[in-house]
Amino acid sequence: MIELHMFPMSHYNEKARWALDYKGIPHTRIPYMPGPHAGKIKKLSGQTQTPVIRFEDGDVLAGSTDIVLELEKRFPQPTLLPADEGAQKQALDLVEKFDGDIAVKERRSLFVHLIDEPDYLCSMFAQGQTPAKRFIYRRMLPLVKGMMRRSMDIHPDALEEGNALTRQAFDYVAAQTRDTGYLVGDQFTIADLTAAAILAPSVQLDYADMMKPKPVAPSIQAYLDQFADHPGAQWVRTMYEQHRAPLRVAA
Ligand SMILES: N[C@@H](CCC(=O)N[C@@H](CS)C(=O)NCC(=O)O)C(=O)O
Incomplete structure (x- = not known):
């Protein structure tokens, strides 16, 4: 299952949650507390910011916009990008x-x-x-x-x-x-x-x-x-x- 490593409430993290839910993509959310999160997130993604997503094929990606755009590529419908x-x-x-x-x-x-x-x-x-x-x-x-x-x-x-x-x-x-x-x-x-x-x-x-x-x-x-x-x-x-x-x- 896709994993979303995230902080609750955070607005950047909300972008990733929203895109996953909008596209109806089954996933597991793994909540972290800001501060104690750093070691584990760094080990997972090479940096400390959340959100971080891990796909079922093992690919790991950080950055809310990169995550939304990768979801758009892998799960094109319903689309979040205008055609024009x-x-x-x-x-x-x-x-x-x-x-x-x-x-x-x-x-x-x-x-x-x-x-x-x-x-x-x-x-x-x-x-x-x-x-x-x-x-x-x-x-x-x-x-x-x-x-x-x-x-x-x-x-x-x-x-x-x-x-x-x-x-x-x-x-x-x-x-x-x-x-x-x-x-x-x-x-x-x-x-x-x-x-x-x-x-x-x-x-x-x-x-x-x-x-x-x-x-x-x-x-x-x-x-x-x-x-x-x-x-x-x-x-x-x-x-x-x-x-x-x-x-x-x-x-
Ligand atoms: N540009 C990044 C910003 C992400 C960001 O600032 N995340 C904050 C939470 S709102 C964070 O994880 N801070 C902890 C840290 O920097 O170690 C994105 O769009 O995902």
């Missing part, structure tokens, strides 16, 4: 746009809050782990606070910068999808999947894989509230309702 070459380029350019600064700075804004909410951080990222591992992870979090700040470059302006960029991204999807409901042409493509998955951490969704654990920590709730009524956030919810398979195929 120009539209395809437009969709891939948008994938790059959302995967870049938007994804990194949005994540950083959330972590500005999460770093001071270790219980909540643990409830988000230790999903699927044994109680013993969750316990150790929770104990470890205050000790790695400084490391998290440095690795994500959390500085005094990070929150404002991330919030502004995320708002611009919501403005963009709201304006761009006004006519057809989609970012490129009039069909769901890799561009919509990417933009909706990347913005999902900033939207309170009912979808299990990206739903914030309840009760939501007050600082995270305040973060979500600032975008709750934005038409771009509504577009993300619509993409989930219309194009995210209600039952995932994973074992």
Whole structure:
């Protein structure tokens, strides 16, 4: 069976989960906790970032977009790429746009809050782990606070910068999808999947894989509230309702 080695909740990981589910590809998900994941993921893929996929033929691939495009090659239907070459380029350019600064700075804004909410951080990222591992992870979090700040470059302006960029991204999807409901042409493509998955951490969704654990920590709730009524956030919810398979195929 195909294996997806992943972090719960993470937006890049969500892209790979969504593509697998959209194409109805049976797979097993192997959840890791950020931090303790590094050794195993490095051994598997030669680098430490998730998602990583291992195909049944033994091929291993990292990088959310490379994974989605490889799935597209191996499982062409239903397609996530527009047939027209120009539209395809437009969709891939948008994938790059959302995967870049938007994804990194949005994540950083959330972590500005999460770093001071270790219980909540643990409830988000230790999903699927044994109680013993969750316990150790929770104990470890205050000790790695400084490391998290440095690795994500959390500085005094990070929150404002991330919030502004995320708002611009919501403005963009709201304006761009006004006519057809989609970012490129009039069909769901890799561009919509990417933009909706990347913005999902900033939207309170009912979808299990990206739903914030309840009760939501007050600082995270305040973060979500600032975008709750934005038409771009509504577009993300619509993409989930219309194009995210209600039952995932994973074992
Ligand atoms: N460009 C990569 C980014 C992946 C990424 O940043 N993954 C984060 C989780 S959101 C990660 O695994 N961080 C841990 C690490 O870098 O060791 C992709 O599209 O997959």
